[in-house]
Amino acid sequence: MDLSFTSEENAFREEVRTFLKENLPADIREKLVQGLHSSKDDLVRWTRILNKKGWAVPHWPVAYGGTGWTPVQQYIWLEEQMLAPAPQTLAFGVSMVGPVIYTFGTEEQKKKYLPAIANLDTWWSQGFSEPGAGSDLAGLKTTARREGDEYVVNGQKTWTTLGQHGDMIFMLVRTDPNAKKQEGISFLLIDMKTKGITVRPIKTIDGGHEVNEVFFDDVRVPVENLVGQENKGWDYAKFLLGNERVGIARVGASKERIRRIKQLAASEKDGDRPIIENPRFREKLAAIEVELKALEMTQLRVVAAERNREKGKPDPASSILKIKGSELQQAITELALEVAGPYVAPFREEKEGHGWNEPPAGPDWASPLAPAYFNYRKVSIYGGSNEIQKNIIAKAILGL
Amino acid sequence: MDFDLSEEQRMLKDSVERLVADKYDFDQRKQHLKGEHGFSKEIWAQFAELGLLALPFSEADGGFGGGAVETMIVMETLGRALAVEPYLATVVLSGGLLRHAASAEQRATYIPKIAGGEAIFAFAHGERRARYNLAHVETKAKKDGDGWIIDGEKSLVLNGDAADYLIVSARIAGNANDRDGIGLFIVDARAPGVTRRGYWNQDATRAAEISFAGVKVDAAHVLGEPGKALPVIERVTDEAIAALCAEAVGGMGAAHADTVEYLKTRKQFGVTIGSFQSLQHRAVEMFVFIEQARSITYFATMMAGESNAAERARAMSAAKIQIGRSVRFVGQQSVQLHGGVGMTYELKVGHYFKRGTCIDMLYGDADHHLAKLASMGGLIAA
Numbered sequence A: 001m002d003l004s005f006t007s008e009e010n011a012f013r014e015e016v017r018t019f020l021k022e023n024l025p026a027d028i029r030e031k032l033v034q035g036l037h038s039s040k041d042d043l044v045r046w047t048r049i050l051n052k053k054g055w056a057v058p059h060w061p062v063a064y065g066g067t068g069w070t071p072v073q074q075y076i077w078l079e080e081q082m083l084a085p086a087p088q089t090l091a092f093g094v095s096m097v098g099p100v101i102y103t104f105g106t107e108e109q110k111k112k113y114l115p116a117i118a119n120l121d122t123w124w125s126q127g128f129s130e131p132g133a134g135s136d137l138a139g140l141k142t143t144a145r146r147e148g149d150e151y152v153v154n155g156q157k158t159w160t161t162l163g164q165h166g167d168m169i170f171m172l173v174r175t176d177p178n179a180k181k182q183e184g185i186s187f188l189l190i191d192m193k194t195k196g197i198t199v200r201p202i203k204t205i206d207g208g209h210e211v212n213e214v215f216f217d218d219v220r221v222p223v224e225n226l227v228g229q230e231n232k233g234w235d236y237a238k239f240l241l242g243n244e245r246v247g248i249a250r251v252g253a254s255k256e257r258i259r260r261i262k263q264l265a266a267s268e269k270d271g272d273r274p275i276i277e278n279p280r281f282r283e284k285l286a287a288i289e290v291e292l293k294a295l296e297m298t299q300l301r302v303v304a305a306e307r308n309r310e311k312g313k314p315d316p317a318s319s320i321l322k323i324k325g326s327e328l329q330q331a332i333t334e335l336a337l338e339v340a341g342p343y344v345a346p347f348r349e350e351k352e353g354h355g356w357n358e359p360p361a362g363p364d365w366a367s368p369l370a371p372a373y374f375n376y377r378k379v380s381i382y383g384g385s386n387e388i389q390k391n392i393i394a395k396a397i398l399g400l
Numbered sequence B: 001m002d003f004d005l006s007e008e009q010r011m012l013k014d015s016v017e018r019l020v021a022d023k024y025d026f027d028q029r030k031q032h033l034k035g036e037h038g039f040s041k042e043i044w045a046q047f048a049e050l051g052l053l054a055l056p057f058s059e060a061d062g063g064f065g066g067g068a069v070e071t072m073i074v075m076e077t078l079g080r081a082l083a084v085e086p087y088l089a090t091v092v093l094s095g096g097l098l099r100h101a102a103s104a105e106q107r108a109t110y111i112p113k114i115a116g117g118e119a120i121f122a123f124a125h126g127e128r129r130a131r132y133n134l135a136h137v138e139t140k141a142k143k144d145g146d147g148w149i150i151d152g153e154k155s156l157v158l159n160g161d162a163a164d165y166l167i168v169s170a171r172i173a174g175n176a177n178d179r180d181g182i183g184l185f186i187v188d189a190r191a192p193g194v195t196r197r198g199y200w201n202q203d204a205t206r207a208a209e210i211s212f213a214g215v216k217v218d219a220a221h222v223l224g225e226p227g228k229a230l231p232v233i234e235r236v237t238d239e240a241i242a243a244l245c246a247e248a249v250g251g252m253g254a255a256h257a258d259t260v261e262y263l264k265t266r267k268q269f270g271v272t273i274g275s276f277q278s279l280q281h282r283a284v285e286m287f288v289f290i291e292q293a294r295s296i297t298y299f300a301t302m303m304a305g306e307s308n309a310a311e312r313a314r315a316m317s318a319a320k321i322q323i324g325r326s327v328r329f330v331g332q333q334s335v336q337l338h339g340g341v342g343m344t345y346e347l348k349v350g351h352y353f354k355r356g357t358c359i360d361m362l363y364g365d366a367d368h369h370l371a372k373l374a375s376m377g378g379l380i381a382a
Helices: A007-023 A026-034 A039-051 A072-085 A091-104 A107-118 A233-242 A250-266 A279-308 A317-343 A369-380 A386-396 B007-023 B026-032 B041-050 B068-081 B087-101 B103-115 B230-265 B277-303 B311-343 B351-360 B368-375
Strands: A124-127 A143-147 A152-156 A166-173 A183-193 A196-201 A211-224 B121-124 B141-144 B147-158 B165-171 B182-188 B194-200 B206-217 B222-227
Touching: A007 A183, A026 A039, A072 A233, A072 A250, A091 A107, A091 A124, A091 A166, A091 A183, A091 A233, A091 A250, A107 B103, A152 A166, A152 A183, A152 B222, A166 A233, A183 A211, A183 A233, A196 B222, A211 B182, A233 B351, A250 A279, A250 A317, A279 A317, A279 B277, A279 B311, A279 B368, A317 A386, A317 B147, B007 B041, B007 B068, B068 B087, B068 B230, B068 B277, B087 B121, B087 B147, B087 B165, B087 B222, B087 B230, B103 B277, B121 B147, B141 B165, B147 B165, B147 B182, B165 B206, B182 B230, B194 B311, B206 B368, B230 B311, B311 B351, B311 B368
Parallel strands: A124 A166, B121 B165
Antiparallel strands: A143 A152, A152 A211, A166 A183, A196 A211, B141 B147, B147 B206, B165 B182, B182 B222, B194 B206
8 A cells, every 4th residue: 555656657757848838838727726717728738739749638549549558648638638727628528428338339339430530520419318317318209210220319318418519410310219228229420400400508597507408300321320339328327437446536626726716716805814714714624625525535446456356347435426526626616605695686698608797896806706606506416416326325335 | 636545554454444343343342441541451452463563663673664644544543442541642643743853862762662552642731821822832841950840730632541551741940931941841641739620521532631730840851942842733633633533533434434324224204314405415525524524534645744834834724624614514413313212322423423523622622623724815826
C-alpha cells in the first residue's frame, strides 16, 4: 500500500498541466471560469486541438486512437482538465457510442465513425430516455420494424442533451415487441438529417436550452446501422452505462468551483467584511471540502482497483461516486448563492454559448450562479437517479 | 498510488484478524473486560507475541519499523473487535512520544518494556479546562537541582489506572495556553505523590483522573527539550487521530455488517424487513458514510507522517470531521434499523455506537475541527 502518487505520475501531471497552459484557448477557458456555457464551436475547436496532440480519446484502445495511459494517468488527465478548466469532450461520442462501436461494431462502422468522433466531425446525441421510460429504461416503446434492408423507426426520445447540434443519434429501439422487455431491444445509429426526425427544444428551469425531445415518424434507417446483433441492444446499453464511471464524480470540477467561490467570497463584502471571513460561511465551505477530499480518495480507490477488475465490469462502488459527486456539485452551487446574496435574483439572458445579451444588475459574476444552482438539480437525476443508484448498491453490494 | 496491501502487510492483517477471531468475539470480550484494569493481560501478552506492541518502533530500537499504514491495519481490526486493550495509550500515544522525543538511552530503557508487553504506558496530558486545546497545560514542573518537581491535576488519562509509567506534560514557563514552555516527563505511576482514580468510560474503555503532588523527577526522565514539547504532542496526537479513524472505520464496518444481516433475517409483515426500500436506502446511506470515512482515513494515514505541521493538521481536522459525522450517522442508524433489540446492552451494535461516539469526542469533535479547518482556510487553496 502506497498512498502517494509515484514520481512518474507526478511528472505526468506536470506534462498535462503544461500542455493545458500552452494550448487551452483563453476565451474558451474564461467562459468556464465565469460559469458560462461553451458554444458548439468552442468544443469543436478544443477537441481538434486535443486530437492533433493524440489526446482526444485517451481511454480508447491504442488501435483506435487511445493513449495507453494507466487508469491513474487517465484520472490525472481528467482531473487536470477540470481544474484548468477546459471543456470536457463530448461524452456522447467519446465515452458512450465510441466504446460501443469499437467493442461491438463492424469494421466498417469502426472506420466510418471512430475517427469522426475523435475529431468531433460528427456530433453524437443520445436517444435512450422516453417520456414513459426514465428510470425504467427497458420499458422503452420506440419501435424499429424491419422492411427489407431498412428499419422503420417510430416513436419519441427525450432529454436528448445538446441534440440541437446533433449529426447522429445512437438509439435504443424495440425490435421484438413480443420478447421480455430487455430482450427485444436493439442498438441503432441514425443520421439526424433523415426525413421524419423532428428535434424540439425543452426549456429547463434555469431558462436554458440544453435538452430536447426527438420525434421519429417513419424514419428509414439502413440495416448496416445496427450495432452488434438484433435484440441484444440492452447488453450494449448496460456496457455503455457502466463506462465512464470515474469521471462522474467530477471532483476536479468541484475543486475548480470551490476555488472560484473562494476568490469571489474574498472580494465581495458584507459591510466591511469579505464574505469569506464569515465563520458560518467558511465552515459550510470547509465541510464541503472535507467530503470532496474523501470522495477524491474514494475515486482513487476505484481507479486503483481497476487493474484488478474484469474488463467492462463496472465497480458497484462507483455508484457512490455518482451519489456523493452529485450531492457535492449541488451543495457547491447552493453555497455560491450566498456569495452573491441579493444579486442572485436578477435574471439575465444568456446567448447560447456566446455570453450575455444584456448588462448585469450588480456584479457581472453573479448572473450565472442562480441558473447553475437550478440547472444542477439535474445531476442527481441524470445517469440513473441517486435513488436508482441506491437500489443498485442495496442489491449489488449489500445483497438486499 | 496503490491501495493493495504488500505481502508483509497482508500477513500482519491476517495475524491480527486471526487473533481477534479466536479470542475476541463479543462473549470473550465480556471476560476480557473483567480483567484487573478492564482489559485482558493474556490478550496483551498475545499482542506482544505477535509483534503488535513493537510494530511502530524502528528496527534499531527493537521494533518492526511499521508506519501509519501498519497502525491503520491493526486499529481497524481492533475496532471491529471493540478491543479494549490499551493499544492507543501505550503504543500509539506513549510509544509515539518516545519515538519522536526520547534519547537513545531512554529508548533503550522503555521501548523494550512496551514491545515486550511488560509495561503499560499512559499519556497524562488532558486537564479539566483544556477541552481540545493541546497547549492548555496548567500542571507545573519546577526546577529542583538537576531534576524537576511536578504539581497539578491531569484528567481523562486513557488507561491511566493501568499504567506502570505515565508520560506527563507540565508547564515549566509561561501561562496556561502558551505554545512555549511545556515539558514532558516520564513518571513512575507508583511514585510518591501520584494519586490515581480510575473509572469506566461510556464505551468500556478505562481512564483516570490523576493528581501530582510534589512528584520528583530526575534529569534522566525528562523527555525531549523542556519547554519545547508542544510540537511533539501535536504530532503524536495527529498520529493518534489517524489511528482512531481506522478504529472507527473497523467498528462502523462491523456495525453495518451486523445491521445488513439483521435486515436479511428479521421478518415482519411476513417478509424480511430488508425488502423494504426505505430500509435498503438507509443501509446504503450508512455504506456511503462508511466508505467516505474509509477514504478520509487513507488520507489521514497518508498525512500522518507529513513533516509540515500545518498541512498535517488540516488533514487530521478533515479526517476528524468526516469520521465524526460518519460515526454519528452509522451508530444511530445501526440502532434504529435493529429496532427495539438495538437498544439492548446484550447486542453488539449499541457498543459500536458508544465507541464511535467516544472516538468523535477524542482530540476534538467534528464541529471543533470544522471551526479549526475553516479558520485555516480549508483544504483547497483559492
